[in-house]
Amino acid sequence: LLITSLLHADDAAQGQAAALGQSQIRPGSRNTHPDAQWFPDAGLGLFIHWGVVSTRGSGDLSWCMLANKPWRDQTITPNQYYGTIRDWKPDAMNYDRMLEAAKKAGFQYAVMVTKHHDGFTLWPSKAGDLGTKTTFGGRDFVREFTTACRKHGLKVGLYYSPPDWWFDRHYKNFNYRGKPAYDMDHQPTTRPPYPKDHQTKRVALVKQQVTELMSNYGKIDLLWFDGGGREISNDEVRKLQPGIVINGRNRGGGDYGDSEVTLPAKRFRGWFESCVTCWPSRKWAYTEEYGFDDAKLALTKLVLLRAWGGNLLANLGPQGDGSVPTEALDCWSTMGTWMKHSGESVIGTQGGPWPEQANVPITTRTGKAYLHFLPRLPDRYPHTPADEKKFALTKQIMPSLPQPTHTAIWKKAPRP
Template sequence: MSIIEERAKRTKWFMDARFGMFIHWGLYAIPARGEWVRSVERITVEEYDKYFEEFNPTDYDPKSWAKAAKEAGMKYAVMTAKHHDGFCLFDSKLTDYKSTNTKAGRDLIREYIDAFRSEGLKVGLYYSLIDWHHEDYPAYGDRNHPMRDNEEFKNKQHNFDRYLEYMHGQVRELCTNYGKIDIIWFDFSYDDMRGEKWRATELVNMVRELQPGIIIDNRLEASGESSGSIKTKNPSVYSGDFASPEQIIPPQGITDVDGDPIPWEACITMNNNWGYCASDKMFKSPKLIIRKLVECVSKNGNLLLNVGPDANGRIPDESLHILSEIGKWMKKNSKSIYNCGKASIEKPEWGYFTQNGKFLYAHVFDGNIGALPVPGIKGKVKKVRLLSDGSEMNLIDTWNIKEFPDYAFINFGPNPTATYPLPDETDTVVEFELI
């Protein structure tokens, strides 16, 4: 079986699930200025240590997180086991820089995994290839390191092989000590820090041996800036199982060099930061996020939606509200998301199509004057229903549509030529069962 065939087999559940939760959480929740605060503000290890000493998330309750994810209609989650600052939320035997050595005194990743599994959700772990705490990770002159322009680090010698042993060892721990892991989400490659610089083939082979069936993102050789060899017909061993566009939904989805679809997942924040940022109140509306989830699915992609819990371990109220509103819509319309992908019919001007076999879902964002024209299905429709409540709809045939024989027409009220408000202004979904 080829790499591409193996990838398709592994990602089947992922492509059916379509919607997941990203969780960025760590010491950076205390300064509350985003997860890159150490890099942006050039904070030294010594200065950052005060957050390690203080870390005590007394309200951490991953069971409530898992329930919120499930209620929102999410099928899987990915949580930061270690972010770029090097702090571990798991009980690694390879470092003292971990949650079990803080006032929390707990393996927070184990609790997350147990909680999300108990809700029937797939579990993923984010692991940063970058480490600003480890003394053997290159500092001076690196593009991202907090000490990149600190002259004290200019002549410091780093044993990068020793760092790689540490990094590989921690990945081994994550793949060994927590039962079945469904996703490992590496982040990220840049400049010459990519591919075999990470001993990527060795790392991937180890992960796949320890966790058969696990899916891996593409950032051992790529980043949010590019997809890497996953887009070729001859992908590398470490090309990953899915592409990971960040803070953008690709205009045409993501395909390989021949135009064939490949698995992809857009990772998106609810506001403008991944980690908790107390001043960032620029939250996207539930309406926008629902529509962007639909857009992802219509382009054969997934949406990984982020939450950034605060220093006490609480998901912000704004995020919980968004998740709740998405959940209300998903309860009525999830059939048009799960197991669906790009439709065989071109995108209409009033919204999007998603499709699952003979079922075509029209996601109507904008109302119409009179009847709504639906392209590409004239003469192919067996049945029409409003998905949210299953109520019958009919194709209409009135005097004022005679000039447009290539379209089927529907309306959302009894008078076929009248104008009615959409039943759901966020996204009204009409299910067409095709012949």
Template structure:
């Protein structure tokens, strides 16, 4: 890893760029898009080499980089599955899941606001929480069988979050299952379960390791205050010795290579760096897909619903020809399990509509659920999976096998996915009603048919002055899942303008 990349990783780790503490929201929440007074912040646009890049002035370089792809993506034939996969299951499970106060991996990073709110905990307490961790009910086969039926095509598991706990039995780890769980490998059974269910294997790996650099790292995220890993405010911290960078690089690169050789993943999902360069990773595993959060990568990673809004995605991300993916929490609490909130998983209607929005813009949806520390997935997660599985039986063609997206939100009030002259309109339970019908402006030709996919019933529609309007009768609405209406156009309709150019 070069000096420049390691520099920005360490900069993030020590909190140098955290001057604007109230807006340092890494989760893409609403506050990340406003100034201190709550006014919307308009990003500036820079043009370089024929591509456009958004920059939010109050975001650091790291966060702005989530929506940017540097360099050219892989052309390896084994990697071209990715934009067609559509739906991934993010599984954040590890040391933060065990930390009972809140399950938050950033709880040990100090700010005055966190301390005042009672949400700061010394990092030492998070590390101590893994003593005696025993996920006695861990059953990844059950997880992934349910995920397969729900339509998930790939999955990403946390190998190691920023706190440094290695979930696989590693020869190089300094903190993880080898040291704390007698070498019990939590990754291998999950990989086997994915393979058994035909699900592509992806790994989340943090290029930052707060445990490895704990003696030198500032755990404060607020300028002017220094905090050590014990949670103590100190005047200064020891300087990293000249040998530190070389040791850190070797540790990361050895860990990454070990995992790739042991598990042969399809997808590398770095965060705070890949741990090695994308070029190195591709040498070790040709055909792998890498995200954009390290040196090199193949796709942008919009974080949470807000960052994946069409005004941020369509131009410049899609217009630049980039693959992209939204990664979002679909449970209450944080990315990892929070025992106070994490039992509640989002309604299927909300999850499926977000999938449709992503697919409408040619992106993937990587939906995150953090399992309980004992290894069980929440009951409510299985409720969601079952509802999604039922939806997939009649509606899967609206998100898989497509090749384009309709003009949402510019000319239609619901997201549209396309397969040539077949268009799929996705409506929540409050959409496509008599009072609030689906309206498509500038519709070039009259449809041949309009059908509710779940039931096969024909839907009445109006086509007048190039405006298509229809609603779903109340008695036919699904209510708990997103309804999909299939609209077929005849041979006089030109699908070319709506086909994806970035796949």
């Protein structure tokens, strides 16, 4: 199962990007505001995917509503998906405890999914009719998240999806293959045309929701768009948050490029980030399957990205009640131990001349070079999907691999 899922991981990411109208995924002009310059030094971020489907322990956020996907994922009808809201009891969600543990593990910033493509807002938005405004007594999870980030010294990131399948539900085709069109029960249907004012209303919805997020929660350090057209521009966002960092998935580019699920095949120019899942199936939402990444693998990914000057945005899918899976806490605990003696090699550093001038990943800071020895890894770590299959096989047969990294610090000798 591990091998099968990895074979399709990159295909899934590309298919999802195409379905959302994204072009992969390059920066535009970088924000030169002083408050935005923290990003390349941060190194390690936490991506929090939690929402409607988390209570099921299977199926991914939003995407499990689509029939006939070319990647492996549980499929349920949209009516079943939205019906799970009745069973969602987030009594254990505690961002304070979650982010305290994340900070001890070495995370420097966190990005919360505030609204995925399913349209459910995790704050009581005045725009739209699906979210905590009508559930959970109007509970504001965005407020809880941003408060906890600042308390524990984490930069505040908010993910927002302009695509809204709930808003489009009467006109959207829920058959990924396209034909025949499927309705919310996955029955063939003839889709009615969009009303003339539909797009105008959708643009107004996106603008109001993004404006709420950028205006009501203090300083926001990062905005993570996921798809969409030109509903709201980066310039409009920066009028509300001048020092914000914006990813490159909104039309018109952003401050940095990114890769999804797999590590990049080559070094990016400029700032970049790799967002990765932590379960073998590569789902973003919580899943009950076995095999959450251990600290060895998480730290290996981090070291390799930092050697190219990139950030790792590692995913967490809290359980439906909001609790953090035990496997994630175990991973974070071990990462925290490593960070105590080697964190200086990956936080606040720059990339080094690897693999051009070294056969181990190198990071640098003024007067120092950090060499990271990764014993018994495959000859070439999986930067490409083809190599990732090879690494997955090695990991499955020899689960002790990779070994924890060892960091050697080379200090530049003073000139005589």
